[in-house]
Amino acid sequence: MNLLSIFTLLFISIISHNFYLLHANIRKARKSGLTYIISPVYPFSRIWLTLSSLVAPLLRKCLPAFVLEPWLSAVEPDSGYVHCYSIYERLGADTYLIVTPGGNVLYNVDADVNAQITSRRNDFPKPIAMYKSLSIYGRNVVATEGHEWRRHRKITAPPFNEKSNKLVWEETLYQTGEMLKAWTKDAPAAGRSTTNVPHDTMRLSLHVISRAGFDVQCQWPSEQEDGEKDKVQRGMDTNLVPEGYTMSYVESMEGVLRDIILIMLVPDWVVRAFGWRWKSVVRAKEAYVQWGKYTRSIYDSKKTAIIESLEKAAQIGSRPSSSHGHDDDLMDAMIIGSGLIPKTPSNPSTLGTGLAESEIMGNSFIFMVAGHETTANTINHAILYLALNPSIQRHLQRDIDAATGGKPPSEWDYDHTLMAFFGSMPAAVMNEVLRLIPPAINIPKSTDPKGPEQPLKVDGKTCAVPPGTYINLAAVNVHRNPKYWPHGPPRTGRPPVHPRSNTTNDLEEFKPERWLRVDAPLSSPALPHQNGHHTKIDSLTSNMEKSPFLTNTNANANSNDDDTSMNIDTAADTAPSLFQPRRGAFIPFSEGYRACLGRRFAQIEVLTAIAVLFATHSVELCVGEFVDEKEVGVWAAEAKEKARSGDRDGYGEGTESVYSVPEEGVKAWERARDAAEKKLRESMRTVITIQMRGVEVGLVWRKRGEEVFGSCG
Numbered sequence: 001m002n003l004l005s006i007f008t009l010l011f012i013s014i015i016s017h018n019f020y021l022l023h024a025n026i027r028k029a030r031k032s033g034l035t036y037i038i039s040p041v042y043p044f045s046r047i048w049l050t051l052s053s054l055v056a057p058l059l060r061k062c063l064p065a066f067v068l069e070p071w072l073s074a075v076e077p078d079s080g081y082v083h084c085y086s087i088y089e090r091l092g093a094d095t096y097l098i099v100t101p102g103g104n105v106l107y108n109v110d111a112d113v114n115a116q117i118t119s120r121r122n123d124f125p126k127p128i129a130m131y132k133s134l135s136i137y138g139r140n141v142v143a144t145e146g147h148e149w150r151r152h153r154k155i156t157a158p159p160f161n162e163k164s165n166k167l168v169w170e171e172t173l174y175q176t177g178e179m180l181k182a183w184t185k186d187a188p189a190a191g192r193s194t195t196n197v198p199h200d201t202m203r204l205s206l207h208v209i210s211r212a213g214f215d216v217q218c219q220w221p222s223e224q225e226d227g228e229k230d231k232v233q234r235g236m237d238t239n240l241v242p243e244g245y246t247m248s249y250v251e252s253m254e255g256v257l258r259d260i261i262l263i264m265l266v267p268d269w270v271v272r273a274f275g276w277r278w279k280s281v282v283r284a285k286e287a288y289v290q291w292g293k294y295t296r297s298i299y300d301s302k303k304t305a306i307i308e309s310l311e312k313a314a315q316i317g318s319r320p321s322s323s324h325g326h327d328d329d330l331m332d333a334m335i336i337g338s339g340l341i342p343k344t345p346s347n348p349s350t351l352g353t354g355l356a357e358s359e360i361m362g363n364s365f366i367f368m369v370a371g372h373e374t375t376a377n378t379i380n381h382a383i384l385y386l387a388l389n390p391s392i393q394r395h396l397q398r399d400i401d402a403a404t405g406g407k408p409p410s411e412w413d414y415d416h417t418l419m420a421f422f423g424s425m426p427a428a429v430m431n432e433v434l435r436l437i438p439p440a441i442n443i444p445k446s447t448d449p450k451g452p453e454q455p456l457k458v459d460g461k462t463c464a465v466p467p468g469t470y471i472n473l474a475a476v477n478v479h480r481n482p483k484y485w486p487h488g489p490p491r492t493g494r495p496p497v498h499p500r501s502n503t504t505n506d507l508e509e510f511k512p513e514r515w516l517r518v519d520a521p522l523s524s525p526a527l528p529h530q531n532g533h534h535t536k537i538d539s540l541t542s543n544m545e546k547s548p549f550l551t552n553t554n555a556n557a558n559s560n561d562d563d564t565s566m567n568i569d570t571a572a573d574t575a576p577s578l579f580q581p582r583r584g585a586f587i588p589f590s591e592g593y594r595a596c597l598g599r600r601f602a603q604i605e606v607l608t609a610i611a612v613l614f615a616t617h618s619v620e621l622c623v624g625e626f627v628d629e630k631e632v633g634v635w636a637a638e639a640k641e642k643a644r645s646g647d648r649d650g651y652g653e654g655t656e657s658v659y660s661v662p663e664e665g666v667k668a669w670e671r672a673r674d675a676a677e678k679k680l681r682e683s684m685r686t687v688i689t690i691q692m693r694g695v696e697v698g699l700v701w702r703k704r705g706e707e708v709f710g711s712c713g
């Protein structure tokens with residue numbers, strides 16, 4: 001037999017095997033009673049993920065649409081974001097299976113189905129094989145299932161409490177203030193971007209998680225330049241590399257988070273053999289070692305301090321305190337709960353089945369990963385959407401004024417001011433950003449390959465999800481399902497935001513007002529209801545399915561777990577003064593047992609950051625690409641002059657833009673807006689979370705009242 005015959009035989013046997021597998025999977029799908037489509041490729045195959053950006057356009061060029069659609073659109077990476085609700089609209093089904101030789105994948109945008117799946121954690125576990133990279137420092141709460149997960153969750157959940165939330169509030173106030181100072185230090189350039197918002201919001205959230213997670217307070221480079229270092233207790237010099245280290249703390253954190261896939265995939269022997277040629281991998285591995293070393297040293301000193309404090313407390317018979325006199329940060333609380341502290345009369349609660357040291361490292365890393373990019377991107381996307389919508393920015397600023405009484409952040413109050421943010425436009429903006437761009441666009445679940453079929457009520461009919469099915473709770477799509485959301489007609493005078501999805505309504509559009517209710521009880525001393533800017537959404541809800549659930553609570557089905565110790569958050573996701581989505585319809589933080597532990601942490605950080613930024617400043621799109629920059633300089637000077645003659649009392653309060661930019665400026669702004677919208681539509685890709693890749697949108701910060709393009713949009 002010659003080589004050609006061997007290859008032909010091999011090819012034929014691979015094809016036949018795949019046909020056999022596909023046939024078996026079709027049989028399972030038919031039996032399930034679910035709607036299904038057939039695809040020759042498995043959406044998560046490594047080869048497909050690598051080649052799809054080349055192969056998909058080629059297929060579309062060579063073959064007619066009826067051969068390719070809808071399966072090709074459905075299996076494209078980030079399909080949920082790229083095609084939005086259009087595939088479900090086309091299929092006329094909110095729950096469907098993609099049947100492939102590699103396995104069956106269930107996609108769902110039915111809220112009740114989401115609620116069933118998230119409340120039956122034993123029947124629909126997480127497919128944890130895909131979380132392997134997250135265990136590089138040790139086993140942890142995200143990458144485990146079953147009993148092991150329960151053990152992790154019981155110890156990692158209690159640290160997320162009011163104490164740590166307060167720390168998040170305080171640190172975000174401080175860090176956002178410093179970031180804003182750095183951004184606005186110099187007068188904004190005429191037409192060019194003066195800030196790198198995506199980069200700096202990442203750094204902001206790293207600083208917040210460092211402090212709230214590990215009691216490490218990081219500084220902005222500008223603080224160090226200004227010689228402000230001494231102001232900050234326990235400050236970490238961003239550029240300083242302490243003795244015994246090869247990188248600064250922040251550099252090592254950024255390195256690990258950026259290159260986590262390289263760190264996991266490239267074995268150490270490859271680095272030893274080829275490192276001299278492959279510098280980026282050496283750097284990534286070095287960051288891994290360095291962050292581990294920093295965290296280990298933080299852990300050691302905390303543990304010692306906690307033990308000392310316990311001994312002291314035992315001597316004087318008082319309540320113990322931890323490393324620095326309080327146990328607010330996440331690592332302190334985790335160490336105390338871990339069982340690694342010797343049992344003493346003042347620490348009788350030590351658990352025998354706690355966490356090992358490597359698991360504390362593993363969970364510390366998870367807090368950093370889970371809490372960093374997700375939150376940073378939400379802040380970043382909020383800023384971007386607000387830059388595209390000046391009138392929404394003004395509404396937000398009025399609600400911030402109402403919540404803060406126009407006082408500076410140093411006088412804002414955790415109990416009252418924060419609650420007011422939760423009940424008004426800042427929360428509406430945050431929720432609308434999370435609706436349109438949830439950082440995890442799909443939430444993965446599965447059925448046991450060796451288990452039974454799982455019954456599922458879909459549209460009133462009982463279906464059976466086959467064993468070994470991969471499940472995507474398509475957050476980004478259920479968030480656009482017209483059945484569950486207040487909506488109105490689409491915008492006019494411009495093409496729709498998405499060419500195919502939701503073209504008869506406004507659900508692809510950024511409209512935070514859809515969250516504001518006029519009929520709601522006041523949840524808190526939140527004042528915004530009184531300022532009369534709320535849009536009445538009741539008339540928009542008539543076309544939505546009525547919910548059997550009033551609030552987004554997590555009723556549980558098949559588990560004996562004790563919700564209190566597992567910190568299963570059963571509170572509604574939004575304040576009573578905001579629209580309350582039906583359970584399963586708004587899932588940026590997932591729901592049920594495996595819901596995000598850091599939900600409140602993240603919400604506080606996002607709300608606080610938005611409020612600090614927009615209390616005194618506005619963000620504008622850079623138009624330098626579309627008009628002579630000198631012109632922008634002239635308009636900016638005119639806007640400033642006009643603002644000077646207005647009423648500018650208080651901390652930004654009441655300062656409304658009064659400048660009307662000439663027609664040429666309006667046109668340039670509209671072109672900048674259309675270009676940014678195109679980037680938002682076409683350049684978002686997921687690595688850990690979804691964000692804009694390879695392109696930027698230029699932004700400029702201006703003092704409130706001095707906006708150049710405030711009248712646009």
Ligand code: HEM
Binds near residue numbers: 209367375443602
């Ligand atoms: C806007 C910000 C955030 C979003 C949208 C978000 C979203 C999510 C989602 C969707 C999950 C479920 C993941 C899955 O099942 O695969 C999750 C889990 C988790 N998140 Fe978050 N998260 C955010 C911020 C945070 C923060 C700030 C922290 C901690 C500091 C955190 C810690 C966790 C942990 C520990 C889990 C695992 C819970 C478990 O499996 O029991 N998250 N998050």
